[in-house]
Amino acid sequence: MDQLNAMRAFVRVVEVGTFTRAAELLDLPKPTVTKLIQQLEGHLHAQLLNRTTRRVTVTMDGAAYYERALRVLGEIDELDQSMASSQARPSGRLRIDVSASFATDIILPALPGFLARYPEIQVDMGLSDRPADLIGENLDLAIRAGAIEDQSLIARRIGEMMLITCATPGYLAKHGTPQHPRDLEDGHLAIGYRRAGTSRIMPFTFASPKETIEIQGDYVVSLNDGTGYVAAGLAGLGVMQVPTFMAMAHIASGRLVPILTDWCTKPKPLHIIYPPNRHLSNKVRVFVDWLAELFARNALLQGKPLLPCPGGVAAEALAHQSEQAA
Incomplete structure (x- = not known):
């Protein structure tokens, strides 16, 4: 399992409320986003999301995981940014x-x-x-x-x-x-x-x-x-x-x-x-x-x-x- 990508997919689904919109924003096929989150739930032995035909909601375990995952991903992004060349032109x-x-x-x-x-x-x-x-x-x-x-x-x-x-x-x-x-x-x-x-x-x-x-x-x-x-x-x-x-x-x-x-x-x-x-x-x-x-x-x-x-x-x-x- 690509745990980092799975965490990013999970965070985005929580933020936008649908797998379809999350897949669009991540530029990934919807089945890929679904599979990543299923793998993440299997890895954690916990259900993170409740899914119905109309909406996606976060379980109690999912809400707790979301807060921690958000901090971890933010620190990783900040680390990557700090290691980039300070002279790199914004683009x-x-x-x-x-x-x-x-x-x-x-x-x-x-x-x-x-x-x-x-x-x-x-x-x-x-x-x-x-x-x-x-x-x-x-x-x-x-x-x-x-x-x-x-x-x-x-x-x-x-x-x-x-x-x-x-x-x-x-x-x-x-x-x-x-x-x-x-x-x-x-x-x-x-x-x-x-x-x-x-x-x-x-x-x-x-x-x-x-x-x-x-x-x-x-x-x-x-x-x-x-x-x-x-x-x-x-x-x-x-x-x-x-x-x-x-x-x-x-x-x-x-x-x-x-x-x-x-x-x-x-x-x-x-x-x-x-x-x-x-x-x-x-x-x-x-x-x-x-x-x-x-x-x-x-x-x-x-x-x-x-x-x-x-x-x-x-x-x-x-x-x-x-x-x-x-």
Whole structure:
């Protein structure tokens, strides 16, 4: 029995929940994966998996073996990596998932420089705002804004994103300019932003030195993608709260007008997230370091508001709350 390959096959089946998907990710025939795990169970004299026609579940013995096998395989991978030449050029396919706005506004314009430095790396980039299944989709990393809900993921904080409330001149001419956040609940439309995979509309949040307010305004359109969200705002469909890096050019051109500037908005932490218990390859390491440097050079991705926020005390408190939540 090839015990190492059998252990790798077992770990992958546990992670993705099916023999078929595990075989695809391991680039092995499904019968080979089945045989490896049968041999492993025979070698251990223990049943590791319960199999039905619909699903695969882990036995108590299998759960215990999975935890130990994961550590052993991680140490082997780390040993192999440490023995490789430190001068070896990073290479291979890098699978990442980011929002379309980060891709188009931040990453893609700078990517030629990265690829010129590492010409043997190939980047497969998925664009979405939804929570990524890093293991099931075989992703190396993803970039996400907000608190990390899956605490099993490894996260590296690379910045903080501020929001600004704005609308088009045409919208404001028709509906008037709100003077207080509560005005958005009377005679105004708010463009709705839905978290991908849910129907929940995210509220607008405002803070002054005296109070914090959440507004759930009426809307005629909601979206689950940041790029589409900004396009709806530019079409005059309502008031929106948008990341400053996405609004900056449109405000400078006069297509958007900042409103309620006496109020701050809660910053959102930015993270690179990785699958748990995975050794980072050279290609992932250099890309993560490059991303961190890229985001660090952009003041609007490091918690700096596009316009001065009078509620400085509230802004500092909100930033502290955001840090604690992350």
